Amino acid sequence: MSEIRKIIEDLRKNKAGMRGILAIIIIFAYGILGSYFIMGLNINNSIYYTVITVATVGYGDIIPVTPLQKLFSTSLALTGLGLLAYIFTIIINSFEENLHDIRSGRHMEKRLAEMENHYILCGFGRVGTAVYEELMKRNQKVIIIEKNDEKLEDIEEDDNVIALHANATEDKTLKKLNIDKSLGVIVTTGSDVDNLFIVLTTRELYEDAWIISRASKKESIKRLKNAGANKVISPEVSGGNDIYFAAVQPNLVHITQNHGIDFLEREFEILKKHNCHLENIEYHFPGIRTPVTRTIGVLDEEEKDHFIDMVKNNPEVKESLDVMYNSVNGVHSHWISGPDKTHVDMAIEELKKEGNLLGINLDFKEINEFTKQFKE
Known part of the structure; x- marks a missing residue:
């Protein structure tokens, strides 16, 4: 049942699904009105005749007689057949997409669980990219967390690099990253508020984590240190290279x-x-x-x-x-x-x-x- 509810929710969000729902409404309206005015049925029998005709059941208890009635019944049956095929295709595609998402999610969870002696890079903007380049020069393992999927498109993932489209300010995201087995957490988002939240949450979840944070504004440096950052670097006076060296300080x-x-x-x-x-x-x-x-x-x-x-x-x-x-x-x-x-x-x-x-x-x-x- 939960899978069916998810499919229905997907249909609501999907343009093709919305068109399908609209088509169902139009076809049933056409069938009920046609049955009432053309077939001469009452409202209850109009609904009944529309359903069995669209579903191509055709019990034969109501038979079209005049040419207009036959034309109406034929058009309703053919339209219903096409509609069923359309809906069936949408449902199959939705199941396939959900199955792919489930498999991809499990594969990602397995990769994340296997990571150790790695760095976690939260934020992949200008500063985050510079830090990433320094890490790659030294063959370091890294998990990149970025909520803007477009920024991750050019990253080539391998055994040492995982690009995760997620929000690093969420507890559930941080808990997936094997922080207790990592070499350090590097926080480089462009928002000091987000950086503060990530540092604070990481320190609460992992007391011994080595945390390096970017501070876009100098007045944020003290706040980030109080929140639990071991080192705070301001790009106003430093760059990705300095953040990298702060991150690897234990090594x-x-x-x-x-x-x-x-x-x-x-x-x-x-x-x-x-x-x-x-x-x-x-x-x-x-x-x-x-x-x-x-x-x-x-x-x-x-x-x-x-x-x-x-x-x-x-x-x-x-x-x-x-x-x-x-x-x-x-x-x-x-x-x-x-x-x-x-x-x-x-x-x-x-x-x-x-x-x-x-x-x-x-x-x-x-x-x-x-x-x-x-x-x-």
């Missing part, structure tokens, strides 16, 4: 090393082996608190090979890098990112075995001691 580690340019190729090999990335390099000069920083980001294989080739075979590049490394006594730091903490830890452990790792998340005082030590 972003600052390491300090001491080596020369001869170790660069091996360093890239270790990071690649564990699907990690060297986000930047910080050169530490003795006694100077702020290091000289160069952004590296995500390099593809061709860019890495080109860089290593220049270091090996281009005397000018090799000499300039040697000067830089010598000026800081080989002491420098990197931010390393990875798909999750396990991969980052494995990369760091292997770097440690190479004997060049000085420490993890060291402060200025600790790093400065190393720079002075190696200078001596």
Whole structure:
């Protein structure tokens, strides 16, 4: 019965269904009026004759006699037959669509249930798209939640990407996303009110979730933090890149090393082996608190090979890098990112075995001691 009620509701919303209902009304009106005036029947028999003729039952208890009566009965029967076929087609199509929706929904629920070590991106506007691009550069898993279906049309879904047309402000949506198994929730809708509601609801449902939120207005930053956001980024002063780094902070580690340019190729090999990335390099000069920083980001294989080739075979590049490394006594730091903490830890452990790792998340005082030590 619930399925039939759904079909009726679908007919109301569907233009073809509404036309079908209108056609039924017209045909029955035509049959009843024709039976009354042409067949000479009373109102009860007019309704009865119309029903059995449209349904092509034809018990034979009422027989048309005159040519006009026969023409009327024939037209009513043929029209009824066409109407039944039309309604039957609509019902079949509605069942097929409902079955497809059920299957699609179950398939989506299964995919969502299987996701883990992923990021949840709520909102796929300009900022959300920028964050998504940063996630894809680093081969991260992501579930995108967007209530505007058109914004999701160009997303290519695979095992690592799910695009869900839904409203992230609804509890039932958030409960589907495996937030307790995710690496973080990134809230980037264009409405600070929606962002506030998503942050507040997520924090209530999942106490330990790592939540990063966009704030369109500076005055919303404090509200979002009070609602439970771990980090709040304002695109007025930042972009998708900053939001990404805030989101991956639990899986972003600052390491300090001491080596020369001869170790660069091996360093890239270790990071690649564990699907990690060297986000930047910080050169530490003795006694100077702020290091000289160069952004590296995500390099593809061709860019890495080109860089290593220049270091090996281009005397000018090799000499300039040697000067830089010598000026800081080989002491420098990197931010390393990875798909999750396990991969980052494995990369760091292997770097440690190479004997060049000085420490993890060291402060200025600790790093400065190393720079002075190696200078001596």
